[in-house]
Amino acid sequence: MAILAAPAQATVYASTVIASGLDNPRGLAFGPDGALYIAEAGALNPGGPTVVGAEGEAAFGTSGAITRLFQGTQTRTVTGLPSLTNAAGTASGPQDVAFYNGVGYFVVGLGNNPAVRTNELGSAPEAANLASLYSFDGGAVTKIADLGSYEAAFNPTGDQVDSNPYHLTAGPSGLLVVDAGGNSLLSVTDAGTISAVSTFADMGYDAVPTGVSVGPDGAFYVGQLTGFPFPPGGANVFRIDPTTNTQSVFATGFTNITDLAWGADGSLYVLQFTDAGLLNGGTGSIQKLNGDGTFSLIYGGLAAPTGLEIGADGAFYVTQFSASAGIGQVLRIAAVPEPASWAMMVAGFGLLGCALRRRRVTVRLIG
Structure with missing residues (x-):
């Protein structure tokens, strides 16, 4: 009997919506309790004081939240967090979640000079809590560090003062925080x-660092969105x-990175907000970095994805x-x-093995 091996099959991925109805969902992380925690930057904030930023006029409010997803139950466990939203509904508020030594942390963004918190937004005392790092325990929140004030006082790049804490992850001695506005990677105990770990220089366009992940070698890896004209x-x-x-x-060679994650296989996975570049629109994707520096599509067609996490089950968890x-x-x-x-050929009998029937599923196929 001769057994003929079938050709290698392409890997097939399928997606399932596990949380919905979220307000500007950004980063996400699994907690020590096995639940998935999601940062929500917030919804429209009518009636609050306003400030003009890179995306136009934005109003301050407290619609930001942290949502907990566990065994199919979705609950906003932390609410009333600082948020800036514009008329289109885009927000800057809670941007990411991480856990360090079993404690939950999140960062709140800004996307402006930290001085606006007490100037243009000064009529709302809670605006002082923008551009900051917090810990949380259930619904209780504690302010750990004022990242905006650090940018204003030290300005690690020496460029225009701007702070927009974006992603964070657990580091060797605390939290690693990417300030996308300040073009810096910070360490916070x-x-x-x-303290400033590294800064990111202009490349003919603004660097705009975004995602951060600690690699299997212990090094810190940071992806960049890039600034205008957001070149593919x-x-x-x-x-x-x-x-x-x-x-x-x-x-090199990626487009508009919003997050990074290392897999159990030792590979780096990169989340792209859009594959064609921000000025061209279109959908984003998860890409796998190969050993030769090229990258392969894992899953495409993602609508404005920002957060990427790889679970203990090996699945990818993405906010869109x-x-x-x-x-x-x-x-x-x-x-x-x-x-x-497989196919089997039996010498002398002319018998061809049967093929197994495959289930029909809605999936995306990669080579």
Whole structure:
């Protein structure tokens, strides 16, 4: 009997909506309790004081939240958090969640000079809580560090003062926070001490660092959105040595990166907000960085994705519709188990083995 191996099958991924109705969902992380925590930047804030930023006039309010998803139950466990929203519904508020030593943390963004918190927005005392790092325990919140004040006082890049804390992750001695406005990577201890780890220089356009992840080698990896004109293929992944803080370009050719995550297979996965570039619109994707520096599509067709997390189950968890209020989602994206298929040829009998029937599923196929 001769058994002929079937050709290698392409990996098939399918997505499931596991959370919906979110307001500008951004970063997400699994907690020590096994629940998935999602940062919501907020919804429209009518009637609050306003300030003009890069995306036009935005009103201050307290519609930001942290949502907990556990065993299919979706609950806003932390509410009343600072938020700036414009007329289109895009918000800057709670941007990401992370856990360090079993404690939950989140950052709140701004996207402006920190001085606006007490100037243009001064009639709302809570506006002072923008551009800050917090810890949370259930619904209780504690302010850990004022990242906006650090940018105003020290301005690590020496450029225009601007702060927009965007993503964070657990580091070796506290939290690593990317300030997309300040073009810097910061380290913050659980006692609130802030220090600059690295800065990101202009490349003919603004760097705009976004996602951060600690690699299997212990180094810090940071992806960049890039600034105007948001060139397709112009986004890099940088590697920062954790001992010397030396920065180097680790991977190139990406477009508008919003987050990074390392898989259990030792591969780096990159989330692109849009594959065609922000000025061209279109959908985003998850890309896998290959060993030769190229990258492969894992899953495309994502609508304004911002947060990426890889679960203990090996699935990808992604926030999408992250620039809209009320329609935000979290997707679980997982490989579809493929039934074994083979052909058997039996010498002398002319018998051809049967093929297994495959289930019909709505999926996206990659090569």
